[in-house]
Amino acid sequence: MHRRAAALAVPLTAIALAVSSCGSIPDEWRTPAFMRMGEDELDPRLPEVSGDVGEEPEVTFPDNEPPDEEISGIVSQGSGEDELVRNDDLLVANVAQYQWTAPGEGELVEGQSSYETGAPDLVRMEQMPEYITEGLVNQPVGSRAVFVFPPLTEEERTQAEAAGQPAPEGASVLVLDVMDRFNKGAVVPGEQTSNGGGDLPEVVQEGHSQPEITIPETDPPEDLVVEPLIEGDGPEVEEGQQVIVQYTGVRWEADENGAHEPFDSTWSRAGDPFDTTIGAGAVIEGWDEGMVGQSVGSRLLLVVPGDMAYGETEEEAMGGPVGTLVFVIDILGAVDNPPPAEEPSADPSAEPSEGEEEGSEE
Structure with a gap:
């Protein structure tokens, strides 16, 4: 299965989806990244995404068929070059998934938005497909990225269905807001006010x-x-x-x-x-x-x-x-963790099954 199909074959919570130990970014890594950001132009085939980072996005789908290749872009950039995403970070991200079903038409996939659940995803960059990581590395915290995965091929649909995975219609669109990052070797700031000791370690x-x-x-x-x-x-x-x-x-x-x-x-x-x-x-x-x-x-x-x-x-x-x-x-x-899934409630209008009587007790 292609990398995009593999990425979409699990819920976004599963996408949940070494930086320098000192946590700083060498100067020579900074300016070129920001220069490239400033020079990049968004692919016109991308859906239009508006709204503030950290709040549920508004997505408008173009009046054309979904593209037949992977495309992505940074639609909003955060500030602060000391907080650039690295390829082995653990990210806190709000993620929403949409299906682009036809020209000008698309919808949010039910249950696939951390803005609905109130619980962000924890995204381990080392576990993500290269297509995801290459779009995020060197972007500042507070950035919003959009990824478009083309419709599945017949072969990919067959593979997904054989694996018991959903095979959605149309292109899949991810909107990902980078809210925080933790690098390898991260520690809490500040000096220790106590070292323990005495009867304690x-x-x-x-x-x-x-x-x-x-x-x-x-x-x-x-x-x-x-x-x-x-x-x-x-x-x-x-x-x-x-x-x-x-x-x-x-x-x-x-x-x-x-x-x-x-x-x-x-x-x-x-x-x-x-x-x-x-x-x-x-x-x-x-x-x-x-x-x-x-x-x-x-x-x-x-x-x-x-x-x-x-x-x-x-x-x-x-x-x-x-x-x-x-x-x-x-x-x-x-x-926060997402709330537990609600148990399906019994239909009070349902008739008792054969062999049962209303009001009977075991």
Whole structure:
């Protein structure tokens, strides 16, 4: 299946869809990109898209047949050359999908707009088709891009249907608003106002690097401990949101060599930010309780007892780290999740099926 068909074969939430660790863009990468932006002219075959970035777009479809090739363009550019999209970023984007069905005719695909759900997509650039990434790289945060995918060929329709995927009529149009970006190695700004210490682990973290965690020679606390090392000034994390974090975890108990090596860390994956739903049982209880209510932009020291992590014994842990765990977590961002799908309601006018009587109980 062609790359465009593969991209359209999943919902936009699935499209959910290494930058320099210092987060800055070398000067020689900046001006040429902006010069090219200024010189580019939009393909006249693109639908007209109006409205402010960050608000639901208005799309007007041209009075001609959809093109038979992929076309794209940046219809609105953000400001700030320090915030250019890179090819391995994690983006927060509002995305809406439309079907361009005939000359001058098109419509929003039901359920395929983050403006309808109120929940943006998390787009990992490394997982996107080249056609998507090449249109976004070097564009500023706050930009709006439009992508047009031509109608599926008969072969592509057959492949999609065989895979159980929808085969829409006409061309598919994506409008994507880049709302924020997180690069590899991203950390929260600000200096640590606390390093922990005393009866708590001590944390030293220099710049964009894995934190060094020193465990005291004392028994671990029995209850969950949440110690802000950097206090963020962003909104409070709410239950059910998606959080974007950097983290490192170690066991309180030393290994056979007397060390406390990380059992898991985003820094072991090149500082690639991790995202997960918080406060809904998707992660350990210590994370759910420890992060909800904390401010975005915070660096947290979490000491999580085994009964709020993976358990106190090998049998309980089932392969996870045993006992009290220590995490250092940077809360880079938090965004809403889409609301759960509504269950179809029963039709009160429906007649009882054969063999059932109205008002009967099991």
